[in-house]
Amino acid sequence: MTRSRPFSLPEGEATPEALYLGRRQIVAGMAAAGLLPAPAFATTDVGKLARLGARRTLDAGEPATPLADVAGYNNFYEFGLDKGDPARRADTLKPSPWTLRIGGLVQKPVTLDVDRFVARAPLEERVYRFRCVEGWSMVIPWVGVPLSALLSVVEPLGSARYVAFRTLADPAQMPGLRSPVLDWPYREGLRLDEAMHPLTLAAVGLYGRRLPNQNGAPIRLVVPWKYGFKSIKSIVAIDFTERQPETSWNMATPGEYGFFSNVNPNVDHPRWSQARERRIGEFRRRDTLLFNGYAADVAGLYRGMDLKRFF
Template sequence: MPIRRNPSWGLPEREVTPEALFLNRRAVVAGMVASGALPAAASTNPAKLAAIAARRTRDAGEPPTPLVDVTSYNNFYEFGLEKGDPARNAGSLRPSPWTVEVGGLVKKPITLDVDRYIARAPWEERIYRFRCVEGWSMVIPWVGVPFSSLVRAVEPLGSAKYVAFRTLADPAQMPGLRNPVLAWPYREGLRLDEAMHDLTLLAVGVYGRRLPNQNGAPIRLVVPWKYGFKSVKSIVAIDFVENQPKTSWNMAAPREYGFYSNVNPEVDHPRWSQARERRIGEFRRRETLLFNGYSEVAGLYTGMDLKRFF
């Protein structure tokens, strides 16, 4: 997800963290868990998360980011604007029972019971690179299934060209909704062929465990060649539609956040370059790869001007 606006005289958030503090983050988080500062439901302790059996079907070819970082450094504005807010505040989310309404231009609309779905689906572990628009990145072992399996189950009509996603918006569970940084509920969308691509994942877990609340429990999208805010969390509705759906960050700041939001080092954010990134846990910067290195999606955009359709 994107970050809130800084004043013109302010340094970007990614540039101001002292190195010693960054290195000490894991110790700080561990202390917060031990002291009870992190709610039990949002704890980074994997023993508190139910395991999901999965077979590994894709590997990023580099070590995964440690679980403590994946679960303590997040963008999830429904629980606060700072990176540590979701881990501190997401204990109020109730991820079970949970249903997702899947409908729109389809032959077979369904109400997806997530607990039953988790119990019976043939889950896969896929280790993906994950890149956020602010310049930080992770390598995350997601547990999920190709989103295309859900698409085939509902049988979209020929008029369906896009998929629209909507997340939960319950102020009783999500204290960040009091902040009008976005027009809630959070909305995202993909073109149907993007949604059908094998890389697009409907995820229910990380590290072989069910998703922690702060990571989008109980069910979320993962689109690894796009910036992280496209991977909508805590989904409650999926609709197949004819026209390009409105998306939250594009509505809030259309000059900064386009509908496609593909990782592209040649398209800068208006307030910073996207040419380089910093992997969480590292201090050296690395070159950003087009489509986050997932070149197999390039055919989706043949003939498109990727600077215009950013």
């Protein structure tokens, strides 16, 4: 543990990984009985995914969501609109070899070989709360590096104010691209100070293993104080820009999905309240925390802003 946080949890109190990997039959029975949200499991055998060496640096202080649920209950519309579609259909994604281009307003644009990057990077494990705009949440042990470490390599220009992200859009690998639900490819963006914040993670794994395809292999964004759709998956391009970039859900329905999309119990979605949420695996609903519980770390980024206007 590199630094102490008020939400730190001794690693010995985490549920052993073997219990998650060996519980498929039990979970399948619960799903059939309607006790779990998704009957699907990962087409990728997560137990066979490459292990990653990482030191734990941050912990949410809550029990981690079972791996079967994290791998089986996803929004990844490139593979279908149902929560179980990504786990059933994402075996068509080919996450290796994979390149990630970083450019735009920078001094030193680069194209990274993601496999080489994962092999050489000083990886961290961070257990973060993860909140979806639809009202469900998880606690996930991500593996990755601070996004700032990755972005600093290209030396952004002084004119850069935002960072734009783009997902792969290959119909041969992503059957969901036939759906017109969004204007493909999937795009997201952050303000530069949000992208460089210490909590923002470039994730390459979870539960100590490489990312399953349905969770955004081989590299994705994790911004724990924002709703989950901001944490773009399967990234192929990152660009520094001067102007606020277009983002997929904001383009599709700007009255429902703002550019910032910070978790805020005081700003309702037009079709439902955001004041409560349901943690996957729990029956009761709990109060939604401002900035998903990370207000002490990130509230200063928005000092003086009207968070109901800039939602």
